[in-house]
Amino acid sequence: MIFLFTFIPEKNLEKIKILSYTWPDVEYKTFKVIRYDYFIWIDSIKNAQNLRPILSAYNKITFRAIDPTDSIYLHFIKGYYIVPYWIDTVKNNLIIDSVKFFHNSNYISGFIYSTPGDTLIIVKFPYTINPNDSFRVEIYYHGITNRSGSSFGGGLDLRQNNIVYADNEPFGLRRWLPSFDLPYEKPQIVDAKIKTKLGWKTIANGKLIDSLIEGPWITYHYRESYPIAPYLIVFASSNQFTIQTQTWNYNFISMPIYHYLGPGNNNPSLYLPNQLTIFSNKYGIYPFYDEKYAEVQIFQGFFGGAMENQTNTFTIATNYELLSAHELAHHWWGNMVTCATFKDIFINESFATYSEAVYDEDNLGYGDYNGRGYMGQIHGDINRYLNYGDYNKPIYNPGPSLGDVFDVNITYSKGSAVLHALRLLFRVIYNDSALGDSKFFEALRYYGNKRKFSYARIIDFENDIKEFLNNENRDTSIGYFFNQWIFKPGHPQFQFLISKHFNGSTYDFYIKVNQNQPSTWAKFRIPKYPIRIKFSDNTQIDTTINIDSLLTQTFYFNFTKEPTTIIPDYPNHYIDQTSVTLIPEDEFIYVKIKDNKLKLSIPRDGNYDIKIYNSSGRIVFNKNLQTNKNQIELLLNLPKGIYFIEIKGSLNYKSKIINF
Ligand SMILES: [Zn+2]
Numbered sequence: 001m002i003f004l005f006t007f008i009p010e011k012n013l014e015k016i017k018i019l020s021y022t023w024p025d026v027e028y029k030t031f032k033v034i035r036y037d038y039f040i041w042i043d044s045i046k047n048a049q050n051l052r053p054i055l056s057a058y059n060k061i062t063f064r065a066i067d068p069t070d071s072i073y074l075h076f077i078k079g080y081y082i083v084p085y086w087i088d089t090v091k092n093n094l095i096i097d098s099v100k101f102f103h104n105s106n107y108i109s110g111f112i113y114s115t116p117g118d119t120l121i122i123v124k125f126p127y128t129i130n131p132n133d134s135f136r137v138e139i140y141y142h143g144i145t146n147r148s149g150s151s152f153g154g155g156l157d158l159r160q161n162n163i164v165y166a167d168n169e170p171f172g173l174r175r176w177l178p179s180f181d182l183p184y185e186k187p188q189i190v191d192a193k194i195k196t197k198l199g200w201k202t203i204a205n206g207k208l209i210d211s212l213i214e215g216p217w218i219t220y221h222y223r224e225s226y227p228i229a230p231y232l233i234v235f236a237s238s239n240q241f242t243i244q245t246q247t248w249n250y251n252f253i254s255m256p257i258y259h260y261l262g263p264g265n266n267n268p269s270l271y272l273p274n275q276l277t278i279f280s281n282k283y284g285i286y287p288f289y290d291e292k293y294a295e296v297q298i299f300q301g302f303f304g305g306a307m308e309n310q311t312n313t314f315t316i317a318t319n320y321e322l323l324s325a326h327e328l329a330h331h332w333w334g335n336m337v338t339c340a341t342f343k344d345i346f347i348n349e350s351f352a353t354y355s356e357a358v359y360d361e362d363n364l365g366y367g368d369y370n371g372r373g374y375m376g377q378i379h380g381d382i383n384r385y386l387n388y389g390d391y392n393k394p395i396y397n398p399g400p401s402l403g404d405v406f407d408v409n410i411t412y413s414k415g416s417a418v419l420h421a422l423r424l425l426f427r428v429i430y431n432d433s434a435l436g437d438s439k440f441f442e443a444l445r446y447y448g449n450k451r452k453f454s455y456a457r458i459i460d461f462e463n464d465i466k467e468f469l470n471n472e473n474r475d476t477s478i479g480y481f482f483n484q485w486i487f488k489p490g491h492p493q494f495q496f497l498i499s500k501h502f503n504g505s506t507y508d509f510y511i512k513v514n515q516n517q518p519s520t521w522a523k524f525r526i527p528k529y530p531i532r533i534k535f536s537d538n539t540q541i542d543t544t545i546n547i548d549s550l551l552t553q554t555f556y557f558n559f560t561k562e563p564t565t566i567i568p569d570y571p572n573h574y575i576d577q578t579s580v581t582l583i584p585e586d587e588f589i590y591v592k593i594k595d596n597k598l599k600l601s602i603p604r605d606g607n608y609d610i611k612i613y614n615s616s617g618r619i620v621f622n623k624n625l626q627t628n629k630n631q632i633e634l635l636l637n638l639p640k641g642i643y644f645i646e647i648k649g650s651l652n653y654k655s656k657i658i659n660f
Contacts, residue, residue, distance in 0.1 A: 002305045002326050002352075002412075018401035021085040023342040026184050026457070030069040033180045033187045034134065035062040040176075041195040041217075042164055042237065055094075055156075058140040059178050065133050071124040072137060075174035075181040077155075079118040086151055086402040090175055094143035096121070102136040103129060121178055139178040147175065151402060152303035153231075159300035163262075164196070165236035165314065167298075167307060170342050170402070173230045184340045184455040186227040195219040196237045203260055204235035205310045207291050224310060226288055227453040229338040232310040236260070236296050248273045248293070250280055256292050261318060262299025269295050269324040278362045279329055279355065284445050287336040287452070295324065308352070310335045322356045329355030337451040342405050343397035344457045346486065349406070350395065350415025353381065357416065369572060378420045382575050384413040386491075392520075394489040396458050417575050418485045422465075424573055425481060428527045429474050443468040458486060480525050480549060485575075490521030492576040494547075496568055499585045501604055509533075509557040510588050510603045511566065513547060523549035524576075532570035536562040542570060554588065554601065589653040591645055593636065594660050600632040608649035610634075612657075615642050 037060040063072060081090040101111045101123060110126035123137055147154045155175030158164040166176060174181040192204040198218045206224030222235070238260075246257040246268075257276075259268035272293065280286050286293070288311045298314045306315035306323050308330030315323065333351030340347070357377035360367070367373015389409035395418065398404045398411060405411065426443070427436030447456070447464040456464075466476045495514040500507050511531070515523050528544040535541075545555050557563070568578040588603040598621075602608060605627065612621035620638055640659050647653040 002323060018085055018399075018404075021400035023085075023397070023400075023405070024182055025343075026182075026340050026455075030067040031063045031065050031072055033061060033185050034064050035189040035191070036060070036177075036179065036187050036233070037062075037191040038177055039193040039195070040235075042158070054142075054144055055176070056142045057177075058138060060136060060138045061179070062134060062136045065129045065131050065135070067131055068128045069125070069135075070128045071122060073123075073180075074121045074137075074139075074178045075119065075171070076115070076121050076139070076178040077119055077175050078115060081119060085170075085400065086153075088151060088154070089148050090155070091146040091148065092144065092175065094141050094145065097140045097142060098138075099123060099140075100136075100138040101125065102138070104133065104135075119174075141178070145176050152305070152307065153402070154303075157301050162240050163236065163238040163298065163300055165238075165296075165298050165302075166234040167303065167314065168231040168234065168309075169307060170231055170405070173233055177233070179230050179233075181230045183229045183231060183338050183342070186229050186338065186453070186455070188225075188227050190224040190228055190233055192222045192224075192233075192235060193219050194222075194235050194237060197239070200237050200239045201241045201243065201260070202235055202237040203241075203258065203294055203296055203312060205233060205312050206288075225291070226310070228310045229335070229455075232308070232335060234309040234312060234314065236298060236312075236314065238262075238299075240299070241296075244268050246270075246273060248276045248286075250277055250285070250289070253285070253289050255286070255289050258292060258294040258296075259318065260294065260296040262297040265297060265299070265318060267319045269319045269321075271319075271321050271324050272328065274363070275325050275328050275359060278359055279325075279332065282358055282362070282441055282444075283329075283332045284448060287331060293328070293331075295327075308334055322359070325356050325359040326352045329359070332448060336453060337448055338455040340455040340457040340460070345398075345405050345411050346395050346415050346458050347456050347461065349411045350419060353412040353416035354419040357381075357420070375571070378417060379572055381413040381416040381420075382572065385409050385417065385575055386577065389414060391491065392489045395486045414491075414575060421485060421574055422481065425478065425527070429469065429478075439472070458482070480522075484522035484524050484549070488520075488522045490517055492524040492526070492547075492574070493517040494568060494576055494578045496566060496578060496580045497583050497587070498563075498566055498580060499583055499588055499603065500563055501585050502562070503604075507559045507562055508604060509559055509563045510585070511545065511555045511557070512588060513545070513553045513555070515549075515551055523551065525549040526574060529568075530570055530573060532567040533557070533559075534564050534566070535559070536564050552590075554590070554603070556603065586651045586653055589647065589651060591647075591653070591655060591657060593643070593657050596636045596638060596659065598632075598634040598636055600627075600634065602627045602632075602647065602649075602651060602653075604651050606650040608647055608651075611646045611648075612636070612638070613644045613646070614638075 039058050041056040043054045077090050078094045099113045101108050113123045115121055145156045153169050153172040155172040156166045173179050194202045195217050198216050202220035204222035206222050209221040209223050212219045240263045241260045244259040248255045257272050276286050291311050294312045296314050297318050302316045306327050308327045313327040329352045334348035339345050357374045360372050360377050361374030364373045367375045369379045393410045395415050423440040426440040427433045430436040430439055446468045462482045469476045493516045495516050497512040499510045526547040529547045530544050532540050532542050590601040592599045610623045614620050643657050645657050
C-alpha cells in the first residue's frame, strides 16, 4: 500500500495516538482454512435510497483439521464496532440468516453457533473431527455495511451509486465477509461470484471463469487459485469503468494486463510490462503469471493512494510510474510472501519501497544523490526518515496504531534504506561490489522461494539470509545488523573527532568515532564504513573504516601530504547523523583504570613518563615507556580510590582517575 500525499495532503496518519492496541501474533489453532467460495449480490445498486451496499451473500468456508477439532471461529463484524487501532467506527447491520455445517460432504445437524461481541462467529460441532479431515461451514447473511472514518481498510463501500469496492488492509475483510481474517491464514483458493445490475463491470482476484446474465442482473465469477492473504481479497464493480488491455510477454509467457479506468481517464499505466520484466528478472517470475495483473482505478471514495490487492491493484490515480512499481513489487513482497503479523510489516512495505529503487536502478542506472536512479531513491528514503521520522519507533512492531504500522518515514523509508544497508553488507561479506550485489538478490530469491505463497516474520527473513550465507560458506554472524537497524529504534549519531600532526616528514592523522546516540538505541557496527579524506592540495581519497559497536574508537592514518578534513559516509549510504571536529592531538589521549589495570592510548609515537599520584600527593606508580598507537594495558597494584595521572612526553596529559 502507498499513499499519495500530493492528492490528500491533510491525510497525516501520524497525528492520531492509539496507546494500547496489540497487533495479533500467529497463534496455534487446530484447523486450517483451505478455501472460500463466496457470493455477494449487491442490491442497493437497484435500491439506492441510502447509497450503502445492501447485500445478500454467503461464504462457504472449507477447512482441514490439523489436530482434533470440535469447534472453529471466524471473524465477522455484524453490528456496531469501535476499531481499536484507529479512529474508525463500523456501523454494520448484517444479519446471519443461517449457518450450515458439512463433514465429508454430508450435512451435519446438532451443531451450535454464537456471535460473541458481534465480531466473531463460533461454531461448536456435535463431535470431534479427526486430523486431516476436511469440513465446511457455510454462512448465509444479508444487510448493510456502513462505516465512518477516513482511513483505508474500511471494508466494502459504495459511492455515488456508481462504484462499489472493497479495501481491507489490515482487517477490513471481516467487515463484509465472514472469514479467518489474519494475514497468515491464506486460503489456497478463493472463488468469488459477484452479482450486480446488468451493465456494471466487475473485477476480482485471479481469473474470470464466466459471467451469467439473469434478467436485469449479471454475475461475474472469478477464481484466485493461489494462496491469498485475507486482506487482499477484493472486488470492484462499476457502471463507469472502461477497460483497456495490454499483453506482457516474458520468455514463453503471455499474460494480460487489464486497466480498469474511471470516467474521463484515458491514461492507463504503460510502465507495467517493463516493470513486470524487471522484477521478474530480479525476484523470480511474477508469481501469478498464469492469471493476470490489473490496475483498477477506484475513482471515488478511495483513501488517497493505492493498494496491492492480489492480481488486482486498486489505485486512486493511474499512470504514476513509481506507484505502479511499488504496488507491482508487493506481488512478490506482501502477496507471495505475506507479513505474518502487522508487527512484521517490513516484510511488505520496506521491500516494496526498496523495489522502487531497484526498478529505477534497472531503468535509469545506479545514479547519485539527486533525483532518480537507485541512489537517488535511497538518498530520498534516508532523508525522509532523518527529516521527518520518529526516531524512537523501531521497524519491527513500530506501535499500536494503524498510523504506526504504515508510518511512511519508518516502515517505508527507513525500512528501504535498511535493505540497501543489507546489500552493502553483502558487498563486504563477498569482498566485491558486483558479486555482493548479485548475491544479495540471490538471497532475496532464496528467501522468496522458501516462503513462497506463505508468510514470514522478520525473524524468518533474518534466518533465511543467514541460512543462505551458511550454504555459501560465508560469515553468518550478522544478527547485530537486524538488531541494530530493525529490532531497536534509532540510528547512529557519530561524532568524528579528527587530529593531525606533522612528524617532520609525514602527517599522522587520527580519527576518533564517538557513538553519541541515546543508550536505548544500539551501538552500531558498520564494517567498511566509507569516508572521504580531503587534503590541503585539494585532492582526496575514499577509504573505509570498520566501525564496531563501541562507544568510542580511534583510527590512525599516515599521509605524505596534509589532511584537512573528512566527509563521513561518503557517498551517503547509511542512515546516520555525523559531525566532524578538528581537535588538538593531546585530546586523543585516553586513560582508564579498572580492576587495577591501567588502559592507555596515546596517539603519537614517542617516549613518555607516566606518574600516578594518590590523593595525598604521593607517587604510587612511575613508569617510562615507548608507545605505539595501540592500546596499552599496564598492571597496577593499588587500592581502589581516587588518583591523579600525569603523562609527559611529546604530548602532555593530566587527569583525575578512579580505580574502580
Ligand atoms: Zn505498499
